[in-house]
Amino acid sequence: MSTLSRRQVVGALSGAAAGLALAGAATAATAATDAPGPKKAGGHEHPAGPAPFDEVFEGRRIQGLPARGSRAAHAHHGSGYRVLIDGRELHLMHRTDGTWTSAVNHYETFRTPYEAARTAVTSLQGADLVPLPTA
Structure with missing residues (x-):
């Protein structure tokens, strides 16, 4: 029966940890690519954007819809999407990695505006x- 040295055990564990880290990074990259929302084709966003929603969650009405008019250009940093909670606008930001964040949960990212709205509620x-406040 052969015994393993400390160096061999540490080497094997380090290799396994590195493999798990790479697998996790690949899974995260795949999840970001498969996330709902605007799809990029040739460097341009697909015009469809996130799906609209309208529901009551925890007694609050949440709505998500495409932004219209002059507000669409400025609102949400160009995302062209609005989320309302009981008729009041939740400030959303569309991040470059395809995720979303809100003024209520600005340290968290969400795959969709729908997830951001429910978490904000x-x-x-x-x-x-x-x-x-607007400038």
Whole structure:
């Protein structure tokens, strides 16, 4: 029966950890590519954008819809998408990696505006959404 040295054990564990890290990074990259929302084709966003939604979640009405008019150019940093909680706008930002973040949960990222809206409702714990001041 052969015994393994400490060096061999550490080497094997380091190799396994590196392999798991690479597999995790590949899975994350695939998930970001498969995430719902605007798809890039030839460097341009697909015009369809995220799917609209309208539902009551935890007693609050959440709506997601394409932005229209002059607000579409400025609102949401060019995302062209609006989310409302009880009729008040939730400020959303579309990140370059395809994920979304909100003013309520600005340290978290979400695959869709729908996920951002539901998490914002949970985080508000019944409080009213206060609009951000405009410049």
